[in-house]
Amino acid sequence: MLKHLKQSKALTLVISLLLVLSLVTGCGSAPASTTPAQPPASQEPAKPETPAQPEQPAATAPTVESNTLGWDDWSAKMKGTINKDYYIVDLRTPDEIKLEKALEGSINIDANATLGTGNTDVIDEKLQGVAKDAVVLVHCKSGGRAKKNLQAFLDKGYVNAFALDGWTAFDAKGYFGATKITASSEQLKPDAWVAKMQGTIGKEYYVLDARDKSEYDAGHIEGALNFGVRDQFTVDHAATIAKVKEAIPNKDTLVLVHCAVGARAKVAQAHLKAEGYTNVITLDNKITIDASGNYKFE
Structure with a gap:
């Protein structure tokens, strides 16, 4: 009887030790997560870099050379109504105009008496109220004075001022022509x-x-x-x-x-x-x- 009791206590002690051991083991390691790993958030494909746009060149300022035209190109700018859609500046002397006539509506600036002496204010006086971007067509008798004085018009801001490189011809009925003469x-x-x-x-x-x-x-x-x-x-x-x-x-x-x-x-x-x-x-x-x-x- 005493022997049986001793065996029973020994068994109980073993079971208790096993339970303690299982608890200690369970607390020492966290159970593996059953949640499946989430894939990394999807990223949009990288967009190719936009190539740098070349800088647009600044508008070329008009020059005497670029704005000196032959008769065909110069007269082609006479579109519309004179003193409204375009302006004509005649740089001849009064005596030349008296002999050779002039186009009706043209603006006379005697270049010899004004621009030739350094008086460029006459341009402001004669073109008062004319927009700076208006077409201003400049001529003389042979083309020399028109080319020589065109820069004064450009300096005043008339970017669409053009000189006629040619000899002019007029009559009293409104005819206007020009030609190249050497x-x-x-x-x-x-x-x-x-x-x-x-x-x-x-x-x-x-x-x-x-x-x-x-x-x-x-x-x-x-x-x-x-x-x-x-x-x-x-x-x-x-x-x-x-x-x-x-x-x-x-x-x-x-x-x-x-x-x-x-x-x-x-x-x-x-x-x-x-x-x-x-x-x-x-x-x-x-x-x-x-x-x-x-x-x-x-």
Whole structure:
């Protein structure tokens, strides 16, 4: 009996020890998590870098060179109504305008008396109220003064000011034309001009007398045609050119032009060349002609 009791206590002690051991073991290690691992949050694919845009070049400031145009490009800017959609500035002297006429509505600035002396304030006075971005078309007689003084208009802020590189031609009815003339080879002194008289007048070459009819009647080169500047070309260009075409049908024929001093001859030359006559040579000198047709140079 005593032996059985001892065995029972020993068994109870063993069981108690096993329970304590299991508790200690369970507290020492946390149970493994049964929650499945979450995948890392998805990330949007990286966008390719936008290539740097090249800097836009600043607008090129207008220059005398870029804003000097031949007749075709210059006259193409005469769109709309003058003094509204565009403006024309005539840099000739009053005497030139009196002889050669001018386009109605154009603004006259005598460049010789103003811009040529450093007076650029005249531009502000004459163009008062004109927007700085307006089309301002500048011309003179041959193109020299227009190109020389264009910078003054650009300096005043008229970025659309353009100079005409050409010789102008006008009449009292509103005709306006221009052409390119090389003065060194197409406006000659007496010896070079007379040397062009080769062959038969009225056939191999023509002489065009640009003086008034009364001057022509008082004495002229035999065989010369009379188309006066003051009484024909600047009065009605179209009517005069029609007569010239009838008398000189071939526009490539040599035409030798003279007046009394040389100024009117250059006006007639501009009218002829503006109409497509390609071989027009003026006498840049004084000439006197007697009633018998004899001529001499001064």
